[in-house]
Amino acid sequence: xxxxxxxxxxxxxxxxxxxxxxxxxxxxxxxxxxxxxxxxxxxxxxxxxxxxxxxxxxxxxxxxxxxxxxxxxxxxxxxxxxxxxxxxxxxxxxxxxxxxxxxxxxxxxxxxxxxxxxxxxxxxxxxxxxxxxxxxxxxxxxxxxxxxxxxxxxxxxxxxxxxxxxxxxxxxxxxxxxxxxxxxxxxxxxxxxxxxx
Amino acid sequence: xxxxxxxxxxxxxxxxxxxxxxxxxxxxxxxxxxxxxxxxxxxxxxxxxxxxxxxxxxxxxxxxxxxxxxxxxxxxxxxxxxxxxxxxxxxxxxxxxxxxxxxxxxxxxxxxxxxxxxxxxxxxxxxxxxxxxxxxxxxxxxxxxxxxxxxxxxxxxxxxxxxxxxxxxxxxxxxxxxxxxxxxxxxxxxxxxxxxxxxxxxxxxxxxxxxxxxxxxxxxxxxxxxxxxxxxxxxxxxxxxxxxxxxxxxxxxxxxxxxxxxxxxxxxxxxxxx
Numbered sequence: 001x002x003x004x005x006x007x008x009x010x011x012x013x014x015x016x017x018x019x020x021x022x023x024x025x026x027x028x029x030x031x032x033x034x035x036x037x038x039x040x041x042x043x044x045x046x047x048x049x050x051x052x053x054x055x056x057x058x059x060x061x062x063x064x065x066x067x068x069x070x071x072x073x074x075x076x077x078x079x080x081x082x083x084x085x086x087x088x089x090x091x092x093x094x095x096x097x098x099x100x101x102x103x104x105x106x107x108x109x110x111x112x113x114x115x116x117x118x119x120x121x122x123x124x125x126x127x128x129x130x131x132x133x134x135x136x137x138x139x140x141x142x143x144x145x146x147x148x149x150x151x152x153x154x155x156x157x158x159x160x161x162x163x164x165x166x167x168x169x170x171x172x173x174x175x176x177x178x179x180x181x182x183x184x185x186x187x188x189x190x191x192x193x194x195x196x197x
Numbered sequence: 198x199x200x201x202x203x204x205x206x207x208x209x210x211x212x213x214x215x216x217x218x219x220x221x222x223x224x225x226x227x228x229x230x231x232x233x234x235x236x237x238x239x240x241x242x243x244x245x246x247x248x249x250x251x252x253x254x255x256x257x258x259x260x261x262x263x264x265x266x267x268x269x270x271x272x273x274x275x276x277x278x279x280x281x282x283x284x285x286x287x288x289x290x291x292x293x294x295x296x297x298x299x300x301x302x303x304x305x306x307x308x309x310x311x312x313x314x315x316x317x318x319x320x321x322x323x324x325x326x327x328x329x330x331x332x333x334x335x336x337x338x339x340x341x342x343x344x345x346x347x348x349x350x351x352x353x354x355x356x357x358x359x360x361x362x363x364x365x366x367x368x369x370x371x372x373x374x375x376x377x378x379x380x381x382x383x384x385x386x387x388x389x390x391x392x393x394x395x396x397x398x399x400x401x402x403x404x405x406x407x408x409x410x411x412x413x414x415x416x417x418x419x420x421x422x423x424x425x426x427x428x429x430x431x432x433x434x435x436x437x438x439x440x441x442x443x444x445x446x447x448x449x450x451x452x453x454x455x456x457x458x459x460x461x462x463x464x465x466x467x468x469x470x471x
Contacts, residue, residue, distance in 0.1 A: 018216030023259055045471070048260050095261060102291050105316050106255055112313045113303040177306050 025049040025119075029057035035126035036061040041144065043118040043171060047110050048092050052117035052174045055091075059084045060123045072125055072137045081172060088117060088174040116175035120144045142171045210386035211429035213353040215266050215469055220285075221353045222268045222345055223253065223467045226334045227321065228361035229275030234325035236397015238362050241456040243321040246271060246360070249463040250282070250320055254290040256471040263287040267470040270341060271320065274334035276327040282320045283341070286470075293318030331365030335374035342381050342388060354386045358449075358466045360393045360459065364417050375424035389426040391449030393462050394418065401453040406436060406443040418452040425450040435468035 025042030027050070038057040042049025059068060059080075071080050096107045120142025129135045138157065140146055146157040215221035225246055233239040250269060257266050263286055270283040282289050296316045305311040342355050357378065365371040381388045394417070407413050410422050425448040428436065436443045439461040441451075451462050 018214050018219035020217050023217060023264060025259070044259065045256055047258075050260055099261065102293070102318070103261070105296065105318060106251070106258070106290070107261065109315045109317075110255070112315060113301075114306060175306070177304055177308055 025053055027053035027057045027119075029061040031061040034061070036123065037126075038121065038123040039144070040122070040172075041120045041142070043120075046118040047115040047174075048088070048095070049117045049119055051091055052088050052172075053119040055084050055087050056119055056121055056172060057123075060121075072139065077172075078176075082176070085174050085176055114175050114177060116173040116178050118171040118173050118178075120170075121172050122146050210384075211354065211389075211431055213351070213383075213385040215353050217264050217266055219352045220265055220267055220349065221470050222270070222342065222349070222355040223470050224270040224272070224338055224342065224355060224357045225249070225463070226331075226338060226357065226359040226361075227271060227273050227281070228329060228331070228359075228363070229273045229324040229326065230329040230363065231275070231326050232329075232363050233275070233323075235362075238395055238397050239323035239325040242360050242362075242395060242459065243323040245456065245459050245463055246321050247317070247319055248460065249467055250289065251318060252464070253467055253470045254286055257286045257290075263290050268345065270338070272334055272337055272341075273321075273324065274330050274337075275324060278330055278333045278337050280337075280341075289320065290318070293320050294322065295319050328366045329361065329363055331359070331361065332367050332370035332374040334359070335371060335378045339374065339378045339381065342378070346381050346383050346388075349383065351384045353469055354383050355381070355388045356466055356469065357388060357390045358393060358463060359390065360395060360463075362395050364420070368420055372420070372424055379424075379426060386429070387426070389429070389432075389449060390424060391428075391462070391466050392421045392425045392451075393454055393459055394421055394450075394452045395459055396453045396455070398453070399455070403454055403458055404450070404452040405441050405454075405458065406447040407450060407452075408444040408446045408448065413450075413452060415452065418450075421450055421452065422448055432465065432468065436465045438468075439465045441465060 023044065025044055027040045027042070028038070030037045038060040040053035040056045042053035067076065067080055093111065096104065096111055099107055122138070122140050122144045124136055124138035124146065126134055126136045138146055140157055148155040148157070213219060227242060227246060229239065233242065250271070253267055253269060254263060257263050265285040265287050267286045268284065269286055269289045271281040273279055273281045297319050298314050299317050300312055301315050302310045303313050338357055342357070345355065375390055379388050379390050404413055404418060406428065407422060410419055413419055413422050428443060428447050428449050433443050433447065436447070441461055449466065451458055454462065
């Protein structure tokens with residue numbers, strides 16, 4: 001049986017022009033055992049985006065619940081987000097409760113206002129299809145691009161040109177309110193992309 | 198007319214993004230003359246400025262920290278010309294003069310609205326006394342900004358927003374000082390001076406972001422038009438987002454503005470910092 005070999009080349013996050021590395025709100029996770037890999041880019045102006053992007057990639061790559069493992073089949077994003085949103089909420093409340101004085105005022109106001117964190121998300125799953133080959137599936141939410149290099153060819157998902165990026169990308173929100181009426185089927189999610197070797 | 202006012206030169210640049218390694222500067226000049234006590238103008242103007250400073254502070258957050266993407270300056274002018282608040286946004290955020298508890302409607306988790314009590318920092322108290330030393334306010338701003346552009350030569354140019362309800366003590370001197378202020382700049386362009394004339398009269402028709410002096414009828418509005426910078430294309434989009442309706446070559450001027458329009462103006466004028 002063929003064994004999947006994975007070589008990870010993880011480059012450090014590069015900050016935006018005029019920002020410093022500490023301003024990055026990106027997160028990355030990889031699980032070679034399950035073939036799950038994810039990158040998330042927290043929206044800088046949102047509320048504790050670094051925490052949110054980290055929780056997203058960790059849930060996708062390491063959570064062993066059926067909800068997570070079957071995600072790319074069921075596309076049950078709303079339910080999949082719920083435990084992650086709960087973790088984020090608990091974490092942020094704990095952080096804010098420890099703050100005192102002026103440092104706490106704006107943080108407490110944002111908690112009271114149910115301000116969310118927001119993040120893009122790109123996740124892929126590579127699995128054996130039981131017939132000696134590997135299939136991969138993925139999803140892209142927000143202004144991200146997944147590149148697939150093979151046999152000197154490049155495919156990009158979902159955008160085909162830098163001009164396709166716009167100023168109003170989708171994102172995963174840490175507060176359920178902001179996804180109440182979302183229909184994820186309408187979102188641009190990568191179709192199954194089997195690869196045969 | 199000065200080079201500043203030629204649209205081709207004024208629109209060159211204004212593309213830099215602000216960030217911790219290349220911070221921006223937002224300066225607000227606030228008229229605190231005696232007439233500001235009429236129609237609660239001093240109250241709503243100071244509330245508007247407090248709100249904008251707070252929103253810039255929140256937009257500068259990264260997790261728990263306030264990141265210094267922006268410098269803030271607020272200068273009051275009335276009985277005297279004095280700095281009300283100023284410095285890096287983290288420094289301003291840490292030093293309000295008091296905290297005020299207000300009631301606000303916020304989204305609840307079910308998509309409705311709920312009333313909550315919030316503690317809001319206050320940096321500017323309403324004041325209204327004496328005349329309108331606008332020229333001296335521009336001169337004070339010049340001294341501060343001259344140093345700032347020397348320290349930040351490649352940042353997005355400073356944006357100065359002047360909030361006033363009436364004519365300056367000395368219009369000629371004010372015009373000269375304003376022109377001199379707008380001659381400062383960075384490698385990304387000249388400083389932008391935007392003017393907000395406010396009124397408490399509900400009957401007065403507002404003028405929003407006019408593109409030519411023929412678009413304003415009042416002689417004082419013409420004066421303010423001549424000391425208002427043309428809005429760069431990048432900021433025109435921001436003006437549209439807040440509900441203002443600029444045309445091409447629009448100047449950063451609102452006249453006979455009510456409280457709501459003042460908020461929109463200050464929001465658009467500080468958009469580079471958000």
